[in-house]
Amino acid sequence: MVLILFISFVNLINSSLGLPAMFSDSASENEIQSYDFPFVDRAGWNARTPSKKNPLTTPVPYVVIHHSYTPPACRTGCECKEAMRQMQNFHMDDRGWWDIGYNFGVGSDGVAYEGRGWTTLGAHALHFNSVSIGICLIGDWRYEVPPADQIKTAQALIASGVEQGFIQSDYKLVGHRQVRDTECPGDALFNEIKKWKHYSEYPSSAKDLLNLPILSDKVKDVMKGNSTYD
Numbered sequence: 001m002v003l004i005l006f007i008s009f010v011n012l013i014n015s016s017l018g019l020p021a022m023f024s025d026s027a028s029e030n031e032i033q034s035y036d037f038p039f040v041d042r043a044g045w046n047a048r049t050p051s052k053k054n055p056l057t058t059p060v061p062y063v064v065i066h067h068s069y070t071p072p073a074c075r076t077g078c079e080c081k082e083a084m085r086q087m088q089n090f091h092m093d094d095r096g097w098w099d100i101g102y103n104f105g106v107g108s109d110g111v112a113y114e115g116r117g118w119t120t121l122g123a124h125a126l127h128f129n130s131v132s133i134g135i136c137l138i139g140d141w142r143y144e145v146p147p148a149d150q151i152k153t154a155q156a157l158i159a160s161g162v163e164q165g166f167i168q169s170d171y172k173l174v175g176h177r178q179v180r181d182t183e184c185p186g187d188a189l190f191n192e193i194k195k196w197k198h199y200s201e202y203p204s205s206a207k208d209l210l211n212l213p214i215l216s217d218k219v220k221d222v223m224k225g226n227s228t229y230d
């Protein structure tokens, strides 16, 4: 009891100072999630309300890494929040999606930005959204790798997803190009993620998806052109 009061007190002080809470308190209605890396939630970047949401079944077995290509790399909180808004506007207004497609964005400011979050189905990797968390490293990473802080935060975000039970502990990490015909996440970033923990060479291309037991028959029917998503 004393500990709980202490934690509440620390969180109260932290929140009054605008600092992240040190402890999570899932019993509270205002669930406070603690992270040991800089994190900005949707309200923090002024996200629009999604037009609709579908739940994501967790823990997911895959993490998919993306680059944004555009917007380009953002280096300050101000730029990165603007980049998140730009991506959300593009995905909702031009693509007609329900929200920003990615579960999370990570900026060159070393901050993770909440997109759809851990428990909402993403729209980042066609046919693969239901089994993965999609993380976009904001920037064009065809020729250069993201700064060390951006990489470190992306990795810390994944570790936190495992710790919280949203990502399987034996997850596989892939680049977007391994599940879709795209150059994403750029050659330089793709070579970089091959060095990350849990990187998996398989699937190596979208052709392998039909052979993945983890994908449902419904998804495979859509891939074969026999059906469509809701």
Ligand SMILES: [Zn+2]
Residues within 6 Å of the ligand: 065, 066, 067, 124, 176, 182, 184, 185
């Ligand atoms: Zn991508």
